[in-house]
Amino acid sequence: MAITRVVMPKLSEQMETGKVIKWLKQEGDRIQGGDILAEIETDKADVEMEAFGAGVLRKILVPNGETAPVGSLIAVIAEPGEDIGALVAEPGGGAAAPAREAPPAGPAADVSRRPAAVPPQPRREDHAERQPAPEAGPTAPARPVAPAPAEPTAPAPAAEPGRVKASPLARKIAAQAGVDLRLIHGSGPAGRVVRRDVEAAAAAPTTAPVPAAAVAAGPEYEDRPLSQMRATIARRMPLSKGPVPHFYVSSEVDMDPAWALREQLNALEGQPKVSVNDLVVRACALALLEHPGVNASFQGESLRVWRRVHVGIAVALEDGLITPVLRDAHAKSLGQIAVESRDLAERARARKLRTQELSGATFSISNLGMYDVTEFSAIINPPEGAILAVGAVRQVPVVRDGGVGAGRRMMLTLSCDHRVMDGAMGARFLQDVRRLLEEPLRLLV
Amino acid sequence: MAVMTYREALNLALREEMRRDDRVFVIGEEVGLYEGAYKVTQGLLKEFGPRRIVDTPIAESGFTGVGIGAAMVGLRPVVEMMTFNFALLALDQIVNSAAKMNYMSGGQYPVPIVIRGPGGPAHQLAAQHSQSMESYFYHVPGLKVVRPSTPMDAKGLLKAAIRDDNPVIFIEAETLYSVKGEVSDDPDFVIPLGQAIVRREGTDATVVAYMGMMYRALEAAETLAAEGISIEVVDPRTLRPMDTETIIGSVRKTHRAVVVEAGAGFAGMGSEIAAFITEQAFDDLDAPVERVTGASAPMPYARNLEKAKTPTRERIVEAVRRVCYAANGSR
Numbered sequence: 001m002a003i004t005r006v007v008m009p010k011l012s013e014q015m016e017t018g019k020v021i022k023w024l025k026q027e028g029d030r031i032q033g034g035d036i037l038a039e040i041e042t043d044k045a046d047v048e049m050e051a052f053g054a055g056v057l058r059k060i061l062v063p064n065g066e067t068a069p070v071g072s073l074i075a076v077i078a079e080p081g082e083d084i085g086a087l088v089a090e091p092g093g094g095a096a097a098p099a100r101e102a103p104p105a106g107p108a109a110d111v112s113r114r115p116a117a118v119p120p121q122p123r124r125e126d127h128a129e130r131q132p133a134p135e136a137g138p139t140a141p142a143r144p145v146a147p148a149p150a151e152p153t154a155p156a157p158a159a160e161p162g163r164v165k166a167s168p169l170a171r172k173i174a175a176q177a178g179v180d181l182r183l184i185h186g187s188g189p190a191g192r193v194v195r196r197d198v199e200a201a202a203a204a205p206t207t208a209p210v211p212a213a214a215v216a217a218g219p220e221y222e223d224r225p226l227s228q229m230r231a232t233i234a235r236r237m238p239l240s241k242g243p244v245p246h247f248y249v250s251s252e253v254d255m256d257p258a259w260a261l262r263e264q265l266n267a268l269e270g271q272p273k274v275s276v277n278d279l280v281v282r283a284c285a286l287a288l289l290e291h292p293g294v295n296a297s298f299q300g301e302s303l304r305v306w307r308r309v310h311v312g313i314a315v316a317l318e319d320g321l322i323t324p325v326l327r328d329a330h331a332k333s334l335g336q337i338a339v340e341s342r343d344l345a346e347r348a349r350a351r352k353l354r355t356q357e358l359s360g361a362t363f364s365i366s367n368l369g370m371y372d373v374t375e376f377s378a379i380i381n382p383p384e385g386a387i388l389a390v391g392a393v394r395q396v397p398v399v400r401d402g403g404v405g406a407g408r409r410m411m412l413t414l415s416c417d418h419r420v421m422d423g424a425m426g427a428r429f430l431q432d433v434r435r436l437l438e439e440p441l442r443l444l445v
Numbered sequence: 446m447a448v449m450t451y452r453e454a455l456n457l458a459l460r461e462e463m464r465r466d467d468r469v470f471v472i473g474e475e476v477g478l479y480e481g482a483y484k485v486t487q488g489l490l491k492e493f494g495p496r497r498i499v500d501t502p503i504a505e506s507g508f509t510g511v512g513i514g515a516a517m518v519g520l521r522p523v524v525e526m527m528t529f530n531f532a533l534l535a536l537d538q539i540v541n542s543a544a545k546m547n548y549m550s551g552g553q554y555p556v557p558i559v560i561r562g563p564g565g566p567a568h569q570l571a572a573q574h575s576q577s578m579e580s581y582f583y584h585v586p587g588l589k590v591v592r593p594s595t596p597m598d599a600k601g602l603l604k605a606a607i608r609d610d611n612p613v614i615f616i617e618a619e620t621l622y623s624v625k626g627e628v629s630d631d632p633d634f635v636i637p638l639g640q641a642i643v644r645r646e647g648t649d650a651t652v653v654a655y656m657g658m659m660y661r662a663l664e665a666a667e668t669l670a671a672e673g674i675s676i677e678v679v680d681p682r683t684l685r686p687m688d689t690e691t692i693i694g695s696v697r698k699t700h701r702a703v704v705v706e707a708g709a710g711f712a713g714m715g716s717e718i719a720a721f722i723t724e725q726a727f728d729d730l731d732a733p734v735e736r737v738t739g740a741s742a743p744m745p746y747a748r749n750l751e752k753a754k755t756p757t758r759e760r761i762v763e764a765v766r767r768v769c770y771a772a773n774g775s776r
Contacts, residue, residue, distance in 0.1 A: 167730060167732060168727050168728045168729070168730050168731075169728065169729055169731040170731065171728075172728045172729075188732070188770050194732065195700065196770070
């Protein structure tokens with residue numbers, strides 16, 4: 001039997017270190033190839049790490065929550081009798097394994113050096129599908145059986161709960177488009193979901209089956225399975241709100257000048273229509289150039305200050321939200337921002353964004369103005385250092401030159417990672433955003 | 446370019462290579478005075494004489510062994526099987542000597558031999574003379590296996606086979622000898638072994654087929670085009686080494702594949718092609734790879750039963766509809 005070295009997988013080109021979010025197997029557990037060993041967090045996504053070798057998880061070298069460099073040994077899988085002492089005591093313990101390293105002497109020479117992980121797999125993929133089939137062995141984890149819905153809410157003909165029959169291509173496209181395969185009716189043999197089904201679903205997201213309106217005589221409640229997006233949000237938000245110490249600074253912006261400018265701009269023929277949010281994006285991009293400390297990420301031992309501004313723009317969807325990234329916003333004109341952010345939002349609603357358009361933001365903006373929200377606070381999307389919550393532009397009584405008149409006002413609330421910045425830094429940034437919006441010609445130069 | 450038959454293209458290839466290299470000679474039954482059972486060696490005895498066009502007794506194992514020995518000492522024999530079904534009598538010579546001699550001698554004895562002749566289903570040649578013989582050979586490491594579908598390929602690939610330093614199994618087809626097509630008359634024109642060709646471009650499914658089945662696939666393409674399904678027909682031409690890259694490239698484009706072969710399907714060429722498509726292009730597949738193969742039965746003599754055993758245009762059309770999840774499919 002071979003000893004399998006479990007190393008920190010390289011899950012993206014830029015990845016240098018990875019964090020073990022959680023081991024899903026414990027020391028002493030029997031492992032089969034394909035079992036999910038742990039959840040790994042990279043800068044981009046959380047990824048499930050699959051085992052290649054089989055045996056017993058003998059030693060975990062990097063505990064939950066710890067970070068390790070790519071290629072370093074983080075666990076060892078071997079049969080109970082095998083000597084793993086030499087491997088575990090290797091120089092540097094978790095240091096990156098040099099390729100020229102001689103195999104350990106003795107009977108344990110047959111050591112697999114394959115990284116114990118699959119290529120990047122977005123965590124949205126159905127967890128259950130990646131488990132080995134239940135009959136694979138007595139040690140396969142029993143999958144909790146979802147409670148049967150009180151009412152048939154989905155047309156899915158699948159006999160096996162959780163398992164969706166889909167062609168490999170359909171699966172790939174669905175993962176890219178963020179489409180939940182479980183909500184799609186498969187048109188292939190035996191209900192197989194094929195490419196055209198995913199494409200149709202991506203093009204018409206609103207056709208997702210909606211539970212029938214509750215009747216008075218019906219059951220008192222309904223347990224809806226989490227959509228993959230909901231599950232991702234549910235998992236990620238506590239990872240922000242828990243470990244990231246948030247603080248908030250708010251400011252009210254006089255939007256009269258910006259409103260007037262926007263009306264003038266939108267009256268121009270042949271020019272893209274500019275939204276209030278586009279003005280805010282542009283103002284933030286310019287202000288972030290002046291306040292690079294806000295455009296920064298906490299790295300544990302250091303702060304990473306980004307030199308480019310990629311703005312994540314939160315887009316509400318039927319069943320969640322998604323944050324497409326407007327890249328290099330600092331280098332784009334207001335018109336460009338308007339065109340690109342509209343395109344991103346439209347494709348986000350159609351679920352046609354590419355995965356690379358969903359990651360890499362250095363700062364985010366969430367705008368609930370269209371819902372007449374006066375003000376709110378947003379949760380930071382790690383590893384970003386801050387997020388700006390934008391309220392509605394309201395007409396309110398304002399004191400002007402000693403009298404009271406009508407004016408347009410908008411509330412901005414900046415959520416800041418206290419590990420990255422302090423109150424004054426956040427406040428100065430917000431002050432500049434406000435100034436840019438109140439003197440909006442600055443947004444055009 | 447000249448238009449000629451497949452048979453004439455083979456004859457021209459032999460003639461050019463014999464003129465180019467006096468180590469090349471032809472040996473087999475009826476290749477000289479009778480000028481070949483299918484007239485592939487027509488006129489060669491007259492031009493090259495009995496020293497280089499050698500008539501033999503009816504003894505495949507014997508004359509194949511003579512060819513292998515000649516190749517080991519530096520000649521470049523072309524052994525003709527009157528039909529490739531007869532190569533079964535020479536299987537030990539081909540598999541145990543031709544394929545392995547270079548390996549077992551540590552590279553001292555390459556065997557640059559070509560063994561050629563017709564094979565596969567034809568017209569009422571019955572159980573013993575209709576077999577798709579390639580499957581007996583492409584399993585053997587050390588052999589190259591060629592199945593040329595057109596006159597152009599017949600010439601270009603036979604020349605490449607004669608110039609190759611490895612034993613090459615070159616299986617023609619009775620049904621293709623009279624097919625006409627454009628052929629390069631350049632004596633230096635060769636088609637390298639191991640290169641597939643896209644016979645027809647398409648977007649909805651890849652159909653891999655060679656020899657007569659390639660022509661069936663092109664007919665199926667017309668039927669399917671009328672239904673709005675566009676298929677890409679890929680002809681591997683050389684079965685070993687196989688040009689997997691061209692086939693995978695096509696599947697990555699169309700996302701669906703159908704493999705057609707005249708022989709019985711079990712452990713056939715289609716199995717191998719389906720396997721590497723699944724291994725290399727799994728995430729690009731929108732449907733399982735389908736095989737359209739000959740029935741698992743000896744070839745009947747009766748014409749209607751012969752037709753029933755052999756893949757037809759209709760069966761290819763149905764398989765393509767299935768992988769495309771098209772409405773006319775039988776599922």
